[in-house]
Amino acid sequence: MSQDTLFDKVWDLHKVSSLPGGSDQIFIGLHLIHEVTSPQAFGALKDKKLKVKFPDRTVATVDHIVPTDNQSRPFKDNLAEQMIETLEKNCLEHKIRFFNIGSGNQGIVHVVAPELGLTQPGMTIACGDSHTSTHGAFGSIAFGIGTSQVRDVLATQTLAMNKLKVRQIWCDNKLSKGVYAKDLVLHIINKLGVKAGVGFAYEFAGPAMHELSMEERMTICNMSIEGGARCGYINPDEKTFSYIKNKLYAPKNEHWDRALRWWESLKSDENSIYDDVIKLDASKVEPTVTWGITPGQSISVNQQIPLLDELSPNDKLVAEEAYEYMSFKPGQLIKDTPVDVCFIGSCTNGRISDLRVAAKVLKGKKVSKNVKAFAVPGSEKVATEAKQEGLDQIFKDSGFQWREPGCSMCLAMNSDKLIGNQVSASSSNRNFKGRQGSPSGRTLLMSPAMVAAAAINGKVSDVREFIN
Amino acid sequence: MKSEFTPPIGKITNMNGKCISLIGNDIDTDRIIPARFLKCVNFDSLGESVFEDDRKTLKGKHPFDLEENKYASILVVNSNFGCGSSREHAPQALIRWGIKAIIGESFADIFYSNCIAIGIPCFTLPKKSIEEIQNYCDNQSLFLEIDLKNSSAQSKDLNFNLEIKESSRKMFLSGEWDATSTLLDNNNLIENKFNQLPYIKFNTNIS
Known part of the structure; x- marks a missing residue:
């Protein structure tokens, strides 16, 4: 069993209780929602007569169904229009911040949260979308969930989960010219297989990973799920901190200094224990x-x-x-x-x-x-x-x-x-x-x-x- | 569609039914329910669209279209079933079609959690046993009686000890697979955790 990795530290910090069945109840620090996987969850809250527990910890945007040619409302597609209207109504009713089209902050949920500084190291982040693993690029523990779990996060800000094992994927050297993060992650998935990550969180590590920009790291963590890993992350470093600094929702002034000290302490320890370690040479990867x-x-x-x-x-x-x-x-x-x-x-x-x-x-x-x-x-x-x-x-x-x-x-x-x-x-x-x-x-x-x-x-x- | 869908509630201990075999590794949730059917604000009409594109391609020869499988309720699959998108619409489509339990070589993580959350137990068996079931199903009907208490599957000719995560098995037997109320029982602990987390304090500008 892994010990003293960032995953272990963040998991333990967010553990609320051990549930009777043996799984853990985990607090979710940031909950992201969109129009496709949330309406049934709000419906279930209504059926169960429950409220959103911490409306400030959920942020919404609209991305999956939006047309990209003409975004004027109502949308030409009636079903798409119905979905955005439902999200607007749910966010209004439950006082959830919603980055709608034209707000200047709308976009794909996994692009929006990092660029607004909402995604930060050490957080647990959940969203009804499998590519939530993207946010792990910042040293957060982020994973996709289904609609029933969206309901649970809305109602309780927690989830019932089994702790994942941790596999470190260590990449030596650096990518050559004309080879990008996408090539590297496709290469990793090819080498390990699409189901190797089942039951694991992937820690992407080594010189090649830390050489990457934050956006490239997001590309890597984004595709963890394509290798079967629900969660993928990279330990935060100077690049992480300077990316977040001055973003709209980044900690400010004295809070920034406190945040920075805490973030520094989260990294996997040098002698941390992994359930598995894989080593690759990034310089060998081709387009x-x-x-x-x-x-x-x-x-x-x-x-x-x-x-x-x-x-x-x-x-x-x-x-x-x-x-x-x-x-x-x-x-x-x-x-x-x-x-x-x-x-x-x-x-x-x-x-x-x-x-x-x-x-x-x-x-x-x-x-x-x-x-x-x-x-x-x-x-x-x-x-x-x-x-x-x-x-x-x-x-x-x-x-x-x-x-x-x-x-x-x-x-x-x-x-x-x-x-x-x-x-x-x-x-x-x-x-x-x-x-x-x-x-x-x-x-x-x-x-x-x-x-x-x-x-x-x-x-x-x-x-x-x-x-x- | 068959009889009207009623979602499972409370304790889940036994599942008896006919097996439906679906051969293939890495069958993703886009195939279980293509994205165009996600344009909905409830899950009600998903059952009829399960495997829509695969079924159209096979022109009536897909296992979900065969007359003999019409009332099957135990799905038998190979490895990494349900990979890809986190869409709960996939298990929601399966359960509305009539699937009550799934036995496979392995399942993708998010799909597995979604199945547990809506009351579909997912069991695993070694590749050899799955192939034995699938070969059997090729020639004749297989009715399995699954008992979650001792994780057994029994039939006239074949018997198996199924594997299932112990936490999932307990949750089905106690009825706690529908997690919301169990989670809410710890309301005080949730509040305490919220107050302890460092970043809640230094992100005061979020609210």
């Missing part, structure tokens, strides 16, 4: 692309899609399903695979640094005429910053559509969808069957820079050829 129907089915851009014989017995069943669904032949090169749609955005890669990297690749170039390309900033703040830097113009000049903030085609709950068996190059997090809105649509996950390169060439390309 990585998924070829299949799970985020673990990835290869370097210059590799061939694996032959069935090269895979472990456990991976063969899903590989066969993937060859068929993707219409790929084992042994085929992934490079030069034609793409129909290019999507830059999502809670994985929809932040300002992602847009900057993509814009650098796109500047002065044109998107292939066979490709529909669009960029969706992760939040209103990201959109504003991008416009101030002229990034929106670079995207538009290249032939990309520039959209309004939201989750968009990561999960296609709005009108941004693949059609038929189109292939997308996507900076999002899931390549599941049907994930991007068409039951036969095909998704290739990659870094935003790689999506930009694919958009220009109209096919999967090695971005390193663009950035000399």
